[in-house]
Amino acid sequence: MPKRGKKYLETLQKIDKSTRYNFFDAVKIAIDASFTRFDETIDLAVRLGVDPRHADQMIRGSVVLPNGLGKEVKVLVFAKGEKEKEASEAGADFVGNDDLVEKIQGGWFEFDKAVATPDVMGSVGKIGRLLGPRGLMPNAKTGTVTFDVARAVDELKSGKIDFRVEKTGIVHVPMGKVSFGVEKLIENISTFMETLIRLKPPASKGSYLRGIVLSTTMGPGIKIDSVFVKDLIG
Secondary structure, three states: OOOOOOOHHHHOOOOOOOOOOOOHEEEEEEEEEOOOOOOOEEEEEHHHHHHOOOOHHHEEEEEEEOOOOOOOOOOEEEOOOOOHHHHHHOOEOOOOOOOOHHHHHHHHOOOOEEEHHHHHHHHHHHHHHHHHHHHOOOOHHHHEEEHHHHHHHHHHOOOOOOOOOOOOOOEEEEEEEEHHOHHHHHHHHHHHHHHHHHHOOOOOOOOEEEEEEEEOOOOEEEEEEOOOOHHHHH
């Protein structure tokens, strides 16, 4: 077991490990218990009743959080012609094609998200092995391979997150910052949970939501009872 600091242990005392909280109380406790000098991120981990080894139980999606993530997102767009201009006008931080491919091949990764138009995916494919492991490869399933680059850039800048279930059946997602306050964080969590439930595969049997834990960047996990999801999303 790693040695925990005094402030972490003090925070742990505020959480009843035998209790599974509702979303509102869990968020409030996490905010009140935050002890760092920086604005911590609120993270959500959901354990699902799926087996990701089977294609028909793989959960993958994206959602635009109504209140964003509380941080600047640098967006890169692979495009050519008029779509380059469209991307720049939409607020993309970096726009190009072969020039950006070469730059990335040289070890440059100063961006958070990448978008590509379908007609340049041949070039982008050359660096798939570099982008993929970092979660930066454009993908049609998450709306980042598209000719509607203006919309894609706007969504990413506004707080769109991509997520997928891990091998252990868990989905990890950031929900915003402690400074957002309870109301905005609840709105973000509600939007995400609604999307996650909508993605439940028909092949999933039994309980779909098997465990929900909320935590801050440096704080302990707070267990949430899945029965409160219905109250959360209406």
